[in-house]
Amino acid sequence: MYEPYLTLLKEHHLKATPQRLQILQYLHTHHTHPDADEIYTDLKRTNPSLSRTTVYNALETLKKEHILHAITISGNETRYDATPTPHHHFLCTHCMKITDIELLCPNIKHVEGDGYCINEVHGYFKGFCPTCAKKNGAKG
Numbered sequence: 001m002y003e004p005y006l007t008l009l010k011e012h013h014l015k016a017t018p019q020r021l022q023i024l025q026y027l028h029t030h031h032t033h034p035d036a037d038e039i040y041t042d043l044k045r046t047n048p049s050l051s052r053t054t055v056y057n058a059l060e061t062l063k064k065e066h067i068l069h070a071i072t073i074s075g076n077e078t079r080y081d082a083t084p085t086p087h088h089h090f091l092c093t094h095c096m097k098i099t100d101i102e103l104l105c106p107n108i109k110h111v112e113g114d115g116y117c118i119n120e121v122h123g124y125f126k127g128f129c130p131t132c133a134k135k136n137g138a139k140g
């Protein structure tokens, strides 16, 4: 079941440590954009010997290789995302939920045409999610 992640790590010339594989699998099955602590706490449940430092280091390595994306939309915490295609994010400032916005940035082609090589695209939208908007009478 780690097959696609083994290939992914190999492509980036990274050693397939159990922690890296677990983190990749976790992020591919949890599209909630968790922070490092959330990932650590959840993984520790099934791996009692897991250390926080290992998780943080693995996240750092995967981030450097652009296998994971760090999202800093809320300004004070880093949340992680393993979706490989560029997409934007919406932060609900009420329940702090982050959702993916599938939207291609029209500026990408223009910038790439100028010879830039883009690794990441971040578009941050903030406001009320549908659930919170309903509860709050659709006023921001």
Ligand SMILES: [Zn+2]
Residues within 6 Å of the ligand: 092, 093, 094, 095, 096, 097, 128, 129, 130, 131, 132, 133
């Ligand atoms: Zn909300």
Ligand SMILES: [Zn+2]
Residues within 6 Å of the ligand: 033, 081, 083, 087, 088, 089, 099, 100
């Ligand atoms: Zn995302």
